[in-house]
Amino acid sequence: MKNKKKVTDKSAKSSGVVRFRNWALKFILKLMVAGIAFLAVFLSLVYIGLFGPIPGDEELSNIRNFNASEVYSADGVMIGKYYIENRRNIENSDISEFVINALVATEDSRFFEHKGLDYISMGRVLVHSILLGEKAQGGGSTISQQLAKNLYPRRDYKFLSLPVNKAREMFTAARLEGVYTKAEILNLYLNTVPFGENIYGIEVASNRFFNKSSSRLEPHEAATIIGMLAANTYYNPRLHPDHSLERRNIVLNRMVDQGVLTTEQGEKYKDLPLNLNYRILDRNNGPAPYFMDLVRRNAEKALEEIYGDSINLYRDGLRIYTTLNAQLQEYANEAVHNQMVRLQNEFDQHWKNRSPWEGHPEIYVSALKESPRYEALLKKGKSENEIMKVMETPVSMVVLENGEEKKVDMSPADSVAWAISQLHAGFLAVNPSDGAVLAWVGGTNFKFFPYDHVLSKRQVGSTFKPFVYATALEEGFNPCDYISNERRVYRQYDDWSPTNSEGEHEGYYSLQGGLIHSINTVAAELAVETGPHDVIELAQDAGIESDMPNVPSIALGTANLSLLEMIRAYTAFANYGNGVELQSLLRIEDANGRILYEAKPAELRAAAFEERTARFMVHMLQGVVERGTARSLRNVYGLQTDLAGKTGTTQDNADGWFIGFSPGLVAGAWVGAESPGIRFRTTTLGQGAYTALPVFGRFMQKVENSSLSAGLGRRNFYPLPENLLPEVDCPDFSEEDPDMNFFERLFGGKKDKNTKDKEEEQSEETEEQEKKEKEDKGKTLLDRMKDIFRKKK
Numbered sequence: 001m002k003n004k005k006k007v008t009d010k011s012a013k014s015s016g017v018v019r020f021r022n023w024a025l026k027f028i029l030k031l032m033v034a035g036i037a038f039l040a041v042f043l044s045l046v047y048i049g050l051f052g053p054i055p056g057d058e059e060l061s062n063i064r065n066f067n068a069s070e071v072y073s074a075d076g077v078m079i080g081k082y083y084i085e086n087r088r089n090i091e092n093s094d095i096s097e098f099v100i101n102a103l104v105a106t107e108d109s110r111f112f113e114h115k116g117l118d119y120i121s122m123g124r125v126l127v128h129s130i131l132l133g134e135k136a137q138g139g140g141s142t143i144s145q146q147l148a149k150n151l152y153p154r155r156d157y158k159f160l161s162l163p164v165n166k167a168r169e170m171f172t173a174a175r176l177e178g179v180y181t182k183a184e185i186l187n188l189y190l191n192t193v194p195f196g197e198n199i200y201g202i203e204v205a206s207n208r209f210f211n212k213s214s215s216r217l218e219p220h221e222a223a224t225i226i227g228m229l230a231a232n233t234y235y236n237p238r239l240h241p242d243h244s245l246e247r248r249n250i251v252l253n254r255m256v257d258q259g260v261l262t263t264e265q266g267e268k269y270k271d272l273p274l275n276l277n278y279r280i281l282d283r284n285n286g287p288a289p290y291f292m293d294l295v296r297r298n299a300e301k302a303l304e305e306i307y308g309d310s311i312n313l314y315r316d317g318l319r320i321y322t323t324l325n326a327q328l329q330e331y332a333n334e335a336v337h338n339q340m341v342r343l344q345n346e347f348d349q350h351w352k353n354r355s356p357w358e359g360h361p362e363i364y365v366s367a368l369k370e371s372p373r374y375e376a377l378l379k380k381g382k383s384e385n386e387i388m389k390v391m392e393t394p395v396s397m398v399v400l401e402n403g404e405e406k407k408v409d410m411s412p413a414d415s416v417a418w419a420i421s422q423l424h425a426g427f428l429a430v431n432p433s434d435g436a437v438l439a440w441v442g443g444t445n446f447k448f449f450p451y452d453h454v455l456s457k458r459q460v461g462s463t464f465k466p467f468v469y470a471t472a473l474e475e476g477f478n479p480c481d482y483i484s485n486e487r488r489v490y491r492q493y494d495d496w497s498p499t500n501s502e503g504e505h506e507g508y509y510s511l512q513g514g515l516i517h518s519i520n521t522v523a524a525e526l527a528v529e530t531g532p533h534d535v536i537e538l539a540q541d542a543g544i545e546s547d548m549p550n551v552p553s554i555a556l557g558t559a560n561l562s563l564l565e566m567i568r569a570y571t572a573f574a575n576y577g578n579g580v581e582l583q584s585l586l587r588i589e590d591a592n593g594r595i596l597y598e599a600k601p602a603e604l605r606a607a608a609f610e611e612r613t614a615r616f617m618v619h620m621l622q623g624v625v626e627r628g629t630a631r632s633l634r635n636v637y638g639l640q641t642d643l644a645g646k647t648g649t650t651q652d653n654a655d656g657w658f659i660g661f662s663p664g665l666v667a668g669a670w671v672g673a674e675s676p677g678i679r680f681r682t683t684t685l686g687q688g689a690y691t692a693l694p695v696f697g698r699f700m701q702k703v704e705n706s707s708l709s710a711g712l713g714r715r716n717f718y719p720l721p722e723n724l725l726p727e728v729d730c731p732d733f734s735e736e737d738p739d740m741n742f743f744e745r746l747f748g749g750k751k752d753k754n755t756k757d758k759e760e761e762q763s764e765e766t767e768e769q770e771k772k773e774k775e776d777k778g779k780t781l782l783d784r785m786k787d788i789f790r791k792k793k
Contacts (some may be wrong), residue, residue, distance in 0.1 A: 002253040003507045054171045060179045063151060065089065065192055067317025067591060068204070071295055074436070076584070077326035078207075080281050080292040082313045088318065089591070094215045098222035099202055100186060101260040103584060106226055106251050108143040109258060112182055116144040116173035139646060141169070147189045148172035183765055195225065196232035198282075211277040219261060220269040221463040223251035237274050245274060246261050271456045283446075287329050290442025290452045291584070295322055298585045302597045306714050313718035317591035323436035323584055326548050327708055328429060332439035335698035336669075343671065343691060344423050349683060356678045363677045366422045369496035373412045388413070393480040400445055420674060426453030426563045429667035430582055431712070432574035437584045438665070439699075452564045453670060457546065457782055461557035461648030461688065462518045462629075463566060463657045463668075466573065466617060467539040468555045469515050473528045473613040474538065479512040479620060480730035482737050483522045490528060493552055497503045501649070501683060506735070510525075512620045513732025516628035518647065520556055527555035541608035544567035550630030557648055563670050564658055570668070572605070573621065573644070574661045576614035576718070579605040612724070616645055619728055627732075629689050630658065631788050637697035641704060647693060653679045653686025659695040665703075669695035 047054065068083030092100070104111050110118050121142070124730045128382070141149070152172060154165040176185060195205040205225050206214035227247035228235045237244035249270045256266035296313065299320055303311050311318070347356075357363040368374055368391070377387045391413040398405050399418055410418070423443070429439040444451035473479070487505045489497045499505070500520050514522030527535055535555065536548045544566070549557040564582070572579035581602045588597040609617075621644035629647040633639045636762065645660030654676035659668030671691040673679060680686030703709055720728065730738070 014542070035104065035308050042163070043167055046164060049172055051160075051164045051168070052155065054168060055152065055175065057179050059173060060172075060175055063188065065200075066315040069313050069316065069318035071292060071320045071322060073322060073324045073326040073329070075326050077287075078281065079269050079288050079322070079324060079326060080286045082292075082296060086204050086282070086312045087191065088197055088203045090203045090214065091178060092187045094213070095187075095190060095202060096215055096217040096222055098219045099190065099214060099217055099226065101258070102219070102222045102226040102251050102255055103186070103190070103229075104144070105254040105258040106491070107109055107146065107229060109254075111143050111186075114142060116142060116177040117170055118142050123308060127462050136787035142173060144173035144176050144185055144187050146184060147176060147192065150189070150192045152192070162526075178265060184631045193231065195231065196236055197280075208280060209276055209278060211279040218269075219255070219265070220252065220272050221275075223255065223269070224248045224274060226610060227251045237276055238278055238788045241274055241276075242286050250275070251372075268598070270776040274324060285447075287326065288324060288440055289446035290450075290454065291322075291329075291437070291440035292451075293452065293457075294440070294584055295320060295374060295441075299597075302585065302599075303588065306597060308659065311590075311596065318596070319589040319591075319593075321586045321588070322440065323431075323586060323679065324440065325438045325708070327706065328439040328703070329441075330428050331699050331702035331706075332429060332441050334702065335695045336427050336441045337403050338442065338698060340423060340425050340671075345402070347422070347423055347680065348458075348683065355417070356673070357675075360677045361584060364417060365421065366677075368413060368416045371412065371416050373399070379714050387413070391734055397439065400448060403444070420678060422449070422451050423671060423673055424449060424451075425692075425695065426456070426670045427667070428454050428563050428700070429665060429699070430571065431664065432571040432661065432666050433664065434569070435568075435583045437582055438585075438669070451674075457559055457560040458655045458670065458672060458676070459560050459650040460559060460561050460566060460656060461650040461657050462523075463659050463688075464539070464557040464559065465518065465523045465555065466560075466621060466646055467542065467569070468523050468526050468530070468535050469511065469605075470609050470613055470617050470622065471530045471535045471538045472511065473616055474609050475530050475534065477511055477529075479510065479616050479728045481511050482508040483511065483514060483525055484508055484737070485519060485521050487521060490524075493528075496524075496551075496553060498553070498556060506736045508737045510730050510732055510734075512616075512728060512730075513625060515620050516623040516648075516732055516753060518624075518629050523555040524552055527552040538608055539569060540569075541579075543574035543581075543605060557650060558771060563668055566657075567666055569660055569666050570659050572608045573614065573617055574666050575604070576611055576618070577607040579608060581605065585656050608764055615718070615720055615724060616728065618717055622717065623646060623732075625660070629695060630660070632689065632693065633697050633700070637701055639697065639704060641700065642711070643700075644717070645696075647688040649683065649687040649689075650791045651678075652676075653681075653683055654686035656686060656691030656693075658696050658701075660696050662712065663715065663717055667696055667699065669693070671695070770789060 011604050032535055045051070055375070065086045065087055066083070067089055068081040068086050071082070073078045073079050105574075108118065108121070110121065122653075148166075148169040149362060152168070154161070157164045164665065180188065190202040192200060193202070197208065199208055202214045205213060205228075206217055206221075209225065210217065210221050224237055224244060227244065227250065229235075230247060230354070234240060235244050235247045244652070252266050252269055255261045256263055259610065261269070283289065283292075300316075301312055303313070351358075355364070370771065374387060374391060377390060382390075392411045394409045394411045394414075396407060397410055397415060398407055399410065399415070424443055426439070426443065427439065427441040430437050440454055442454045443449045466571070485500070485505050485507050487497060488501055491493055498520050501518075505521060509517070509519050509522050511522075511526075512520075514526075532550050532552050532554055536550060539548065546559070546561050546562060546565060548554055548561075567581050569579060582686055583599060583602040585597075585599055587599065589595055620744050621643070624646055625633050625643045630645050633645075635642060641662050643660055643662055648657030648659075649655070652658075654672055656671040657668070659666070661667070669692040671688075680691075684690065703712070709715075
């Protein structure tokens with residue numbers, strides 16, 4: 001009986017277990033069926049567009065990405081881009097096979113086998129990545145699914161975001177496979193995938209991190225870039241080189257596993273360092289950001305005039321070709337950087353423990369109140385005390401030190417003081433024969449100081465004097481005419497009395513000596529003698545377009561003009577009379593190479609002066625370099641090129657200038673602070689020969705030592721014709737007027753032209769009066785009465 005009871009109990013237990021198992025199986029089956037049904041309903045709802053329409057075949061077949069427009073120098077170097085998304089579409093034939101092999105091996109090893117969804121990969125990810133936590137196994141999304149995500153960014157569906165977006169990507173991926181071939185999908189993916197840093201596509205990534213086209217990528221370089229796809233910030237080789245190296249080697253291992261690299265090749269490439277050649281081209285970075293801004297304006301204007309608003313510079317992938325020479329631009333950047341770092345350190349030391357706006361506190365106060373932070377606080381209704389409390393509280397910020405960015409803790413008020421104490425520069429080089437802009441540096445750092453000092457207008461100082469002397473030569477003066485260096489008072493011009501910078505007013509200067517040594521009194525006298533209007537007219541004919549004051553002080557450079565205008569006007573000297581219009585834009589092509597715009601050759605301006613005047617001016621300006629204010633180009637910088645030019649310094653050393661030219665190049669520099677009130681206290685440090693000329697000198701040193709030197713046109717100026725040589729054969733300076741004869745010395749010296757004119761006028765008036773008196777004596781009383789009656793009438 002006991003045995004029967006035990007058997008019955010076991011049987012009952014067994015039967016209960018069976019029933020539970022059956023129930024559990026049925027429950028699981030029902031749950032699975034319900035899950036499948038729910039999934040089917042859910043997928044159906046996604047498919048029919050309850051969560052937004054799934055892209056159809058027509059939409060997918062017409063995918064158009066925003067493409068960056070690229071700007072190229074005349075020598076074929078990309079110097080910048082305009083874009084909404086930094087991308088350049090390329091064909092598979094232009095992509096290294098190592099890139100495609102690395103992508104497939106790492107992201108989707110069965111890419112050529114599935115139809116958009118890889119169920120085996122999904123299972124592998126579930127087991128290895130989720131259950132076992134192995135990170136090297138890759139993601140479960142196929143390349144087609146990733147492409148769908150790149151083309152149609154995920155939306156926010158609250159708690160359903162992940163399943164809805166995944167489902168949408170699955171359907172989109174399947175449709176992509178139906179519209180495109182595998183090769184086309186790979187191409188579309190590699191042209192759209194983001195790599196961080198606001199760059200899209202393999203071509204831009206390759207240029208950014210290795211400064212080369214993607215077609216030239218080596219296996220380890222391709223692995224580095226493809227490795228970023230797992231997490232483009234964490235595996236960024238610039239930001240996290242250790243993470244990037246580890247991820248690169250994982251990609252190389254996958255390439256070995258897939259048989260696209262041998263084991264030996266894999267080990268060889270894993271032993272190599274990253275070897276980045278990082279190069280960034282965007283609004284703030286690149287070799288010519290100020291020039292890029294000019295080209296943008298010119299290109300938009302040219303396209304709008306022809307095509308209206310149908311072509312967009314930021315999305316249509318245009319190719320823009322310019323006159324800039326990439327090598328000369330590099331030389332210009334280096335020259336400006338090196339000189340301005342040195343000069344800024346000298347300036348800071350010069351004003352050590354003192355404010356550069358000393359005696360002019362309004363400069364700082366004005367800059368402070370115009371700062372964005374101050375204005376924002378003012379708009380919020382903050383009081384002056386509340387604003388200053390914020391402005392004087394240190395915060396973390398970035399400033400420039402020795403030309404490089406540096407993080408510091410500084411109050412906004414101190415940052416304003418720092419900003420207005422910075423010196424700035426502009427540099428421009430052009431080809432005088434065709435007006436091509438060859439190098440353009442608008443400032444020291446576009447990110448911090450975007451204001452372009454090639455275009456800004458400042459007083460030009462003595463760089464304007466050549467136009468005064470050219471006018472004098474045009475009106476009959478000769479290079480060997482001597483003019484007194486005395487300080488004069490010009491009553492007809494409100495007692496204007498110009499003086500020389502050194503305060504010396506002895507002796508006489510020949511015309512050429514006055515220009516060579518930049519003598520103010522001589523230039524002023526010439527402006528008075530010829531008339532300011534004539535000087536202005538000649539300068540305008542040469543290429544200056546801004547308004548200029550019709551006063552003789554213009555001879556000393558009181559007009560506010562841009563470096564661009566001055567360089568354009570100086571081309572008239574290099575071209576022996578004819579200035580040339582400057583040109584920066586050559587042509588614009590669409591993404592397929594069709595020419596949308598092509599510039600006409602630059603036009604020569606009408607002759608500003610005769611060839612005889614031009615020959616003399618070139619000879620005299622060569623004298624400035626050989627023995628005048630620019631002689632350091634020879635004895636300091638050791639330049640051998642035929643050069644002519646002129647230095648310039650404005651009142652109180654606010655602006656330093658130098659413009660020089662050779663037969664095939666005209667270039668110039670300006671240096672100064674944003675406010676003219678901030679400057680060096682001494683002329684020794686503040687003169688153009690010390691601040692601006694070194695930029696030109698450093699630039700020309702590079703040019704002379706390069707192969708470009710021979711390509712800049714003629715190496716020598718035309719020699720002065722023999723019949724003109726006697727007219728320049730005279731000393732620059734004489735203690736006595738060489739033109740004065742014995743009797744003039746004996747009876748008080750030679751009178752200047754201004755005095756002669758007055759005496760001649762007085763003599764003519766006297767003669768007229770005597771003639772009138774003789775006529776009156778011959779008149780009868782009746783005739784005289786008639787004359788009186790007529791006058792009263």
